[in-house]
Amino acid sequence: MSLRRNILDLRKRKDEVRKGGGDEAIGKQAAMGKLTARERILAIVDEGSFHEYDMFVEHVGTDFDMGNKVLAGDGVVIGTGTIYESPVCLFAQDFTVAGGSLGLMHARKITKIMDHALKMRVPLIGINDSGGARIQEGVNSLAGYGEIFFRNTLSSGVIPQISVILGPCAGGAVYSPALTDFVFVVENISKMFITGPAVIKSVLGEDISMEALGGARVHAEITGNAHFFALSEKECFEQIKTLITYIPWNNTQKAKTFPVKEPKSKYKIQNIVPADARLPYDIREIIKSITDGSEFFEIMELFAANIVIGFGRMNGETIGFVANQPKVLAGVLDCDSSDKAARFIRYCNAFNIPIITLEDMPGYLPGVDQEHAGVIRHGAKILYAYSEATVPKITVIIRKAYGGGYIAMNSRHLRADFVFAWPMAEIAVMGPEGAANIVFRKEIAEAEDPDAMRQQKIQEYKDKFANPYVAAAKGYIDEVIEPQETRKILLHALRISASKDVQGPSKKHGLPPF
Amino acid sequence: MAEQEKPQIIIVHSAKYQTTYTKKYENRKVWVEPNFNHINSYIPGTIIDILVKDGQKVAAGESILILEAMKMYNDIKMPFKGKIVKVYVEIGQKIPKNFLMIEIEPVE
Numbered sequence: 178m179s180l181r182r183n184i185l186d187l188r189k190r191k192d193e194v195r196k197g198g199g200d201e202a203i204g205k206q207a208a209m210g211k212l213t214a215r216e217r218i219l220a221i222v223d224e225g226s227f228h229e230y231d232m233f234v235e236h237v238g239t240d241f242d243m244g245n246k247v248l249a250g251d252g253v254v255i256g257t258g259t260i261y262e263s264p265v266c267l268f269a270q271d272f273t274v275a276g277g278s279l280g281l282m283h284a285r286k287i288t289k290i291m292d293h294a295l296k297m298r299v300p301l302i303g304i305n306d307s308g309g310a311r312i313q314e315g316v317n318s319l320a321g322y323g324e325i326f327f328r329n330t331l332s333s334g335v336i337p338q339i340s341v342i343l344g345p346c347a348g349g350a351v352y353s354p355a356l357t358d359f360v361f362v363v364e365n366i367s368k369m370f371i372t373g374p375a376v377i378k379s380v381l382g383e384d385i386s387m388e389a390l391g392g393a394r395v396h397a398e399i400t401g402n403a404h405f406f407a408l409s410e411k412e413c414f415e416q417i418k419t420l421i422t423y424i425p426w427n428n429t430q431k432a433k434t435f436p437v438k439e440p441k442s443k444y445k446i447q448n449i450v451p452a453d454a455r456l457p458y459d460i461r462e463i464i465k466s467i468t469d470g471s472e473f474f475e476i477m478e479l480f481a482a483n484i485v486i487g488f489g490r491m492n493g494e495t496i497g498f499v500a501n502q503p504k505v506l507a508g509v510l511d512c513d514s515s516d517k518a519a520r521f522i523r524y525c526n527a528f529n530i531p532i533i534t535l536e537d538m539p540g541y542l543p544g545v546d547q548e549h550a551g552v553i554r555h556g557a558k559i560l561y562a563y564s565e566a567t568v569p570k571i572t573v574i575i576r577k578a579y580g581g582g583y584i585a586m587n588s589r590h591l592r593a594d595f596v597f598a599w600p601m602a603e604i605a606v607m608g609p610e611g612a613a614n615i616v617f618r619k620e621i622a623e624a625e626d627p628d629a630m631r632q633q634k635i636q637e638y639k640d641k642f643a644n645p646y647v648a649a650a651k652g653y654i655d656e657v658i659e660p661q662e663t664r665k666i667l668l669h670a671l672r673i674s675a676s677k678d679v680q681g682p683s684k685k686h687g688l689p690p691f
Numbered sequence: 692m693a694e695q696e697k698p699q700i701i702i703v704h705s706a707k708y709q710t711t712y713t714k715k716y717e718n719r720k721v722w723v724e725p726n727f728n729h730i731n732s733y734i735p736g737t738i739i740d741i742l743v744k745d746g747q748k749v750a751a752g753e754s755i756l757i758l759e760a761m762k763m764y765n766d767i768k769m770p771f772k773g774k775i776v777k778v779y780v781e782i783g784q785k786i787p788k789n790f791l792m793i794e795i796e797p798v799e
Contacts, residue, residue, distance in 0.1 A: 611704025
């Protein structure tokens with residue numbers, strides 16, 4: 178063969194693989210509103226930056242007449258590319274080829290790119306769209322999943338790992354996304370569950386659709402398995418690209434910095450918070466009034482909305498924000514919000530992202546369901562995560578900081594680097610109403626007009642303790658600040674903390690309450 | 692989700708806070724004191740066999756009913772020495788979780 182014929186032959190071979198499962202299968206994929214594996218990758222990476230590997234890998238199944246079947250690329254695409262010029266490793270399961278089912282060589286392609294990502298210390302993006310284990314390959318498929326989970330764990334906290342669920346992801350397959358840092362889902366396309374509707378129906382008699390059991394909304398809102406929810410694949414890809422701008426390539430680096438922009442003038446920080454501690458407002462307005470360009474990239478927006486987490490920039494640098502949300506459930510801490518915040522704090526700590534905590538919460542959510550759901554061990558996660566974190570940790574107490582919640586929300590006692598409070602902050606063991614009822618129980622009960630006495634005692638307690646100065650007198654608060662100074666002071670505190678270096682006692686690993 | 696017109700109230704330490712509920716909070720299970728005289732199904736399934744009749748006295752630990760669930764036969768036993776007050780299910784009946792199957796009462 179001449180060189181030219183060799184080249185033509187190569188092109189033909191590659192084109193053959195790029196057809197995936199063929200026109201009919203691609204048509205079906207499109208009918209479900211889904212792009213193909215390669216289209217998805219190309220939509221995420223910078224134009225012309227993608228290189229695919231292992232195109233000619235063939236499956237090794239021989240049982241059940243599999244020996245005669247050709248599966249293009251064994252149902253998965255792997256490669257490298259860049260997103261806004263940051264390098265990434267990617268894999269995308271190809272549903273058009275044998276339903277994206279995972280056999281031995283399919284898994285080996287995935288683990289190859291995972292090993293590559295870890296070795297090169299760059300983020301890994303995995304697009305999941307698979308019917309599950311390739312039954313014909315039996316225990317080899319299971320081995321494949323195990324090898325993937327092991328690598329997810331090994332890479333955890335070293336490189337960012339992103340999972341995108343763009344089709345079914347069922348049974349054991351769900352555990353790879355669950356082990357990664359961020360999970361993206363799309364309405365009507367993503368489906369995740371351990372046991373599908375058919376089995377649930379036959380065994381338990383419960384009739385439920387795939388969407389109601391493990392659709393995108395379920396995981397974004399109820400289970401907390403998903404971090405980002407989108408209405409279309411296109412929106413999802415934009416979210417992934419935005420996320421990449423906020424995080425570093427690996428745990429030894431810092432996220433890229435951007436030009437500093439002042440917050441937008443429409444956010445007037447001093448006008449957002451009602452003076453009455455019992456009235457709500459949207460804490461995200463406060464975040465946007467202090468971040469560069471008023472930009473805030475919220476994570477897990479729909480799950481446990483009583484706490485807000487996400488990234489913004491200050492002085493061009495990525496900052497992780499953790500903030501109580503008075504607008505939802507009065508901003509209480511509960512099982513879900515503790516879980517949500519704790520994991521995010523650990524993410525920021527692992528990837529050198531300073532944490533700013535905005536505090537305004539009345540305490541933990543009362544209720545039998547909370548106690549029985551284990552609010553003790555879930556609540557402990559947030560204490561653990563803040564205590565353990567060694568990145569710069571700065572707290573601003575906006576309004577209420579009561580009881581155990583005060584301690585949990587990155588207090589001085591958990592080694593916060595800076596604690597600031599607004600003048601209307603109330604740092605106390607509990608709110609005036611509760612405290613007066615306990616401290617002055619006898620006086621209230623014995624009074625001629627108990628209600629009038631209660632109001633009087635509440636007011637007395639309020640005057641004496643519902644302020645930041647009792648805590649400031651003990652040095653638990655570093656400075657009481659005016660609201661409009663907040664951004665300036667935070668920028669200063671971040672600058673001072675830039676070279677922060679603290680070492681804890683040496684240990685193999687701690688035992689967080691999970 | 693949390694976007695609602697009417698403000699809702701959360702009470703923490705006697706203080707009433709104006710806020711909005713989440714769907715999960717609204718759908719939370721309200722706790723009810725368990726009634727130990729009610730034998731409820733702890734899993735959905737099918738009644739395979741009923742081994743007792745109304746009014747019968749039964750010793751603690753004796754089998755009173757077989758419930759098939761997850762392809763397993765679950766042997767439901769008498770939790771204490773007592774009497775069968777009423778059997779609420781029939782053989783072959785499919786029941787959901789937490790379904791009252793048999794009512795009992797202790798006897799001395």
